[in-house]
Amino acid sequence: MSATPHDTVGRDTTGDAIPGGYRIHMMLCAGTDCAGRGSYRVKEALEREITRHGLSHEVAIGMSGCRGHCGQGPVMVVNPGEIVYQGLSEHDVPRLVQEHVLQGRPLQERVHTLPPQTGTVPLISEIGFFGKQRLLVLRNRGIIDPEVIDDYIVRDGYRALSTALSTMTPEEVIQELIASGLRGRGGGGFPTGIKWKTCREAPGHPKYIVCNADEGDPGAYMDRTIIECDPHAVLEGMAIAGYAIGARKGYVYIRNEYPLARECLEKAIADAREYGLLGENIFDRGFDFEVSIHRGAGAFVCGESSALMASMEGRPGEPRAKYIHTVEHGLWDRPTNLNNVETYANVPPIILRGAQWFTSIGTGDVSENPWGGSKGTKVFSLVGKVHNTGLVEVPMGITLREIVFDIGGGIPKGKKFKAVQTGGPSGGVIPEELLDLPVDFDQLTRVGSMMGSGGMIVMDETDCMVDIARYFIDFLIGESCGKCLPCREGLTQISTLLNDICNGEADEHTITLLEELSNTVKECSLCALGGSAPNPVLSTLRYFRDEYEAHVREKRCPAGVCKALITYSIDPARCTGCTLCARNCPQDAISGENKKPHSIAVDLCIKCGICRDVCPHDAVIVH
Amino acid sequence: MKQPLANQVYDTPLDEIMDRWKRDSSYLIEMLQDVQEHYRHIPEEAARRLSEELDVPLNRVFHIATFYKGFTLEPRGKYPIAVCTGTACHVKGGSRILENVMRELGVEREGQATQDLLFSVESVRCLGCCGLAPVVTVAGEVHGDTSTVKTLKIVEELRKHAQSS
Numbered sequence: 001m002s003a004t005p006h007d008t009v010g011r012d013t014t015g016d017a018i019p020g021g022y023r024i025h026m027m028l029c030a031g032t033d034c035a036g037r038g039s040y041r042v043k044e045a046l047e048r049e050i051t052r053h054g055l056s057h058e059v060a061i062g063m064s065g066c067r068g069h070c071g072q073g074p075v076m077v078v079n080p081g082e083i084v085y086q087g088l089s090e091h092d093v094p095r096l097v098q099e100h101v102l103q104g105r106p107l108q109e110r111v112h113t114l115p116p117q118t119g120t121v122p123l124i125s126e127i128g129f130f131g132k133q134r135l136l137v138l139r140n141r142g143i144i145d146p147e148v149i150d151d152y153i154v155r156d157g158y159r160a161l162s163t164a165l166s167t168m169t170p171e172e173v174i175q176e177l178i179a180s181g182l183r184g185r186g187g188g189g190f191p192t193g194i195k196w197k198t199c200r201e202a203p204g205h206p207k208y209i210v211c212n213a214d215e216g217d218p219g220a221y222m223d224r225t226i227i228e229c230d231p232h233a234v235l236e237g238m239a240i241a242g243y244a245i246g247a248r249k250g251y252v253y254i255r256n257e258y259p260l261a262r263e264c265l266e267k268a269i270a271d272a273r274e275y276g277l278l279g280e281n282i283f284d285r286g287f288d289f290e291v292s293i294h295r296g297a298g299a300f301v302c303g304e305s306s307a308l309m310a311s312m313e314g315r316p317g318e319p320r321a322k323y324i325h326t327v328e329h330g331l332w333d334r335p336t337n338l339n340n341v342e343t344y345a346n347v348p349p350i351i352l353r354g355a356q357w358f359t360s361i362g363t364g365d366v367s368e369n370p371w372g373g374s375k376g377t378k379v380f381s382l383v384g385k386v387h388n389t390g391l392v393e394v395p396m397g398i399t400l401r402e403i404v405f406d407i408g409g410g411i412p413k414g415k416k417f418k419a420v421q422t423g424g425p426s427g428g429v430i431p432e433e434l435l436d437l438p439v440d441f442d443q444l445t446r447v448g449s450m451m452g453s454g455g456m457i458v459m460d461e462t463d464c465m466v467d468i469a470r471y472f473i474d475f476l477i478g479e480s481c482g483k484c485l486p487c488r489e490g491l492t493q494i495s496t497l498l499n500d501i502c503n504g505e506a507d508e509h510t511i512t513l514l515e516e517l518s519n520t521v522k523e524c525s526l527c528a529l530g531g532s533a534p535n536p537v538l539s540t541l542r543y544f545r546d547e548y549e550a551h552v553r554e555k556r557c558p559a560g561v562c563k564a565l566i567t568y569s570i571d572p573a574r575c576t577g578c579t580l581c582a583r584n585c586p587q588d589a590i591s592g593e594n595k596k597p598h599s600i601a602v603d604l605c606i607k608c609g610i611c612r613d614v615c616p617h618d619a620v621i622v623h
Numbered sequence: 624m625k626q627p628l629a630n631q632v633y634d635t636p637l638d639e640i641m642d643r644w645k646r647d648s649s650y651l652i653e654m655l656q657d658v659q660e661h662y663r664h665i666p667e668e669a670a671r672r673l674s675e676e677l678d679v680p681l682n683r684v685f686h687i688a689t690f691y692k693g694f695t696l697e698p699r700g701k702y703p704i705a706v707c708t709g710t711a712c713h714v715k716g717g718s719r720i721l722e723n724v725m726r727e728l729g730v731e732r733e734g735q736a737t738q739d740l741l742f743s744v745e746s747v748r749c750l751g752c753c754g755l756a757p758v759v760t761v762a763g764e765v766h767g768d769t770s771t772v773k774t775l776k777i778v779e780e781l782r783k784h785a786q787s788s
Contacts, residue, residue: 032752036765070754219710221751256656256693257750297652298692300748314649315683316690383711383753390754421710457710471713475748481690584772586727608723609716613770 022060024101025079027142028088031066031228032221032260033390038089039063039074045090049097059101065229067142068391069129072112077142084112084127129388132407134361134395136377137345141229146264149271152232158277160348164240165285168351173244174200177347179355181366181375186212186303186340187423187452188528189441191370192347195337199327200245202335209242209250210331210338212308216255216300217424218475220455222379223341225391227254227261230345231268235291237344239278240351242289245337250291253308256298265293300425300479304527305330305338307481318481319527340453342379362396363440374440374451382408384457385415394439401435404458415460418559419543423452425472425479426532428539429465448539450532464561465544466551470498472536480529487530490521494537501548502562504555511548515541560622563607567623570611572597574619581611581620636661637669641676648677652687655694663699692748700736700743702762702781704774709749709756716770717757721746723771724759728778741785742778 026046028039043061050059069075072086083106085096092110099107112127135141144151152158164173178193199207211234215223227234238250254262269291272278280288294312302308302317305326311317312331330336350358359366364373374396380403383389387409394403400420404410411417419429428449430437437443441451459468473495482488497514500506518534518541525531541548550556557565570581570590575597582590582598589605592598600611612620640657644650651673658669665688674681688694706712706721724730725744728737736743750758755767759774766777 032750032765033754033767036752036755036758036767070752073754215751216748218708218713218749219753220749221753224751255751257747295653295656296691297656297687297694299690311652312649314651314687316686381753383756384714389711389756424710455710457714459714463714468714471710471718478692479748586723608726608771609719610723610771613716614772 023058024060026059026061027064027077027079027145028061029065029067029073029075029142030063030146031070031073031225033066033070034073034075035260037073039076041090042074042076042088042093045093046097049093050101053097053102055097055101062145063147064142064144065140065146066225066391068133068138068225068393069388070391071387071389078106081106085110086112129390129392129407129409132398132402133393134377135393136349136361137226137233137342137379138229138391138393139349140233141225144230146229146231147267149232149268149275149277152230156348156352157232158236160351161236161239161243161277162283164243164351165283165287170200170244170246173240173351176351176355177244178370179366180350180358181355181362181364181370181373182343182346182350182358183370183374183441184340185342185346185378185453187217187426187450189374189451192339192343194370195327195339196241196244198325199335199337202328204328204333204335206249206334207245207247208331208334208336209238209245209247210308210312210336211238211250211252211344212303212338212340213252213254213258213261214296214302214308215258215341215453216303216479217453217455219383219421219457220381220424220453222381222391222454224255224258224261226341226345226379227258228264231265232272233345233348234265234341235268235272235278237339237347238291239282239289240347241337241339241344243287245335247337248288248290250289251294251312251331252291253294253296253302253312256295262293262295269293299481300475301481301527301529304529307527308338309336316481318483319529321526342454346376363438364442374442378439378451378454380454380456382456382458384421385411385460385463386458387412396440397438399436399438400430403439403456404435408458411458411460415462417458418461418463419459419465421449421457421459421468421536422455423450423532423535424455425476426450426528426535427452427455428535429459429468429543430539431543448535448542450535462559462561464502464557464559465540465547466498466501466557467559467561469537469540470495470502473498473533476529476533480533484524484526484530486521486524487526487533490517490525490530491533493517494521494534498537501551502557503564504551504562506552508552511541511545511552566607567602568600568605568607568609568611569602569621569623570598570600571619571621572599574617576617576619578616580614580616584610584614586610637672641673646677648679651677651679651684652691655684655688659694663703664695664697667696695734697734698736698740698743699734699745701741701785702778704742704744704778705747705750705760706744706774707748707750707756707758707760708746709751709753711753711756712749712758715756718746720757720759720769720771720774724774724778727771727775741782 076085096107182192183189299317302311304319307317307319309331362375366372379393477491518537522534577595589601670684730744733745
């Protein structure tokens with residue numbers, strides 16, 4: 001498919017005049033990852049250096065939302081020319097200003113380079129990581145300053161809301177959404193338009209709009225990034241939903257672990273209110289809409305609709321039986337429309353550019369049946385054992401191979417790909433033989449995983465699949481609300497069985513029991529948390545049964561992870577006797593003379609792995 | 624456990640917190656979050672007073688305070704250490720860091736503080752900066768691409784700093 005100018009990455013500022021009469025525009029990433037790597041320190045250093053050269057009137061320095069290239073931060077894009085710098089530190093600043101600003105040539109050693117080295121400085125669209133992406137939801141990432149509402153407005157911000165209010169009836173908005181085939185991005189994949197229609201038609205007033213930003217899946221941070229790089233897109237989507245459904249009040253339920261996103265959203269709400277884009281009589285069309293924020297308190301189960309609403313009412317977040325739908329009896333027992341952050345962010349482009357345009361991207365046919373395909377794009381957090389960790393937005397139907405190898409750049413340290421895990425604790429693993437699977441809601445479900453909210457964790461040969469299953473089950477034990485028995489007790493028993501396997505205390509029978517119990521928990525749990533909880537076990541059993549069997553039959557962990565089944569030793573051929581391991585060993589289990597190969601006393605070793613972490617020569621080996 | 628801080632609970636912070644949320648019991652979770660932030664845990668006296676003032680059964684306050692992971696009933700350390708055990712961090716050794724740091728600081732269970740109350744160690748399920756994995760936060764500051772050894776170095780520095788001041 002050909003990319004139109006609107007959604008080609010980074011098309012925006014090349015050749016365009018830089019606003020404010022500046023000669024050079026530098027945008028540093030302010031996302032949590034880059035900030036953690038010191039992007040604000042780089043910004044301050046740049047400002048000092050630019051001022052020192054008396055160039056403040058020529059060079060503008062700003063912060064942008066996340067560009068998604070999180071593994072290489074801090075990232076900075078400089079215009080004109082869309083030059084991408086990565087891995088910057090404040091020490092690079094004097095040379096960067098000298099080269100780029102004064103001499104007019106990029107500072108080569110910090111420019112993103114293409115493997116294999118081509119010697120040229122690539123544009124964003126030439127970098128594999130960016131090139132295969134298609135940005136709808138993240139259309140403004142790295143281009144606008146998320147804290148400046150005017151930046152959003154300049155890029156057609158709030159025009160979809162104005163179009164909806166002035167030229168469309170609420171029913172027409174809903175019809176457009178149904179025709180677009182947009183399905184819930186929080187994981188369920190329920191058609192958004194149908195949900196809106198049900199909520200609009202449900203009796204009871206007032207109605208509420210809720211945005212689920214309680215991003216609980218470990219290894220996923222799409223929603224945080226969307227809010228941090230384009231908060232107004234979410235607010236605009238919510239306001240359009242309010243108009244379509246007949247609600248005047250919206251809430252964003254956001255994780256307390258995301259302070260930066262919350263601040264960003266608070267500012268966006270205040271600014272939108274000041275501009276009259278939220279509040280009373282928006283665009284003089286007699287439509288009122290307010291948004292406020294609710295902080296979560298740390299409970300994965302609150303991603304479930306009825307639990308989330310219980311939590312918003314100030315109660316423990318325990319789900320209730322599913323036959324009462326929250327679209328009819330939700331918050332305060334009123335009809336409530338709950339969508340995920342990414343779903344709302346998809347709404348403005350659909351209204352502006354039409355359902356037909358949206359259905360041109362993605363898989364299947366939704367003209368008759370809204371479940372007939374997966375349209376649009378999906379944002380994934382591509383993390384784990386992959387070169388380019390970060391946030392990517394790809395058209396539905398792209399293959400896993402393209403995501404992991406073309407965008408992600410493959411597996412680091414020459415290791416072998418083993419599996420990719422999608423769908424968080426409710427999802428499953430997908431093995432190498434299915435790498436050419438087109439990614440959409442139905443295909444992922446078919447192979448025993450699920451789309452989920454968009455976490456995509458790449459694993460290599462050193463990751464033990466039994467350990468991964470145990471990891472997710474233990475996660476879910478901690479997060480199970482405890483209301484229904486299959487989930488509360490069943491998961492604990494599954495964990496016991498998995499522990500037995502990892503500790504080498506299991507037999508063939510354990511695997512059978514594990515399978516049976518998993519199916520029982522899946523069938524009998526009250527809500528989706530319990531119903532999908534055994535998925536990590538069932539999918540690892542489906543594709544990596546041999547690994548389970550190695551643990552059981554040979555008492556061996558092929559990936560070298562399960563502590564009871566491994567031993568650490570030092571390869572004398574590689575050890576240089578630098579003594580680093582011996583000095584860091586908490587058990588004093590490593591001995592040896594300076595500059596001579598060391599050895600580990602197996603009886604003292606507690607297998608903490610510190611020696612392996614610190615060894616500069618990869619001489620510590622695990623059997 | 625002996626009840627510390629009883630007098631402190633009755634001074635203004637709690638009233639301020641309740642007023643901030645208009646003494647509306649539907650904001651109980653928000654209030655508890657502010658209490659947690661202020662006292663670094665939910666003191667029993669604070670829970671009792673919230674129950675009385677907002678006319679909410681005490682068992683519901685405790686149900687909430689123990690249901691959500693963000694609340695603790697025992698004080699966290701001055702410098703709380705949170706080791707991310709999200710999936711990306713797990714595959715890059717986060718769970719091992721948690722185990723090692725707990726062992727080295729003599730902390731037996733998650734959420735517990737060291738004897739000098741300087742540090743407490745707990746796991747957190749994904750901080751949402753998976754590109755930095757493995758991640759540890761110490762007193763709210765994010766440390767990416769970390770390891771057991773790097774984390775223990777930060778602990779040592781903070782301990783020295785605390786002893787000298």
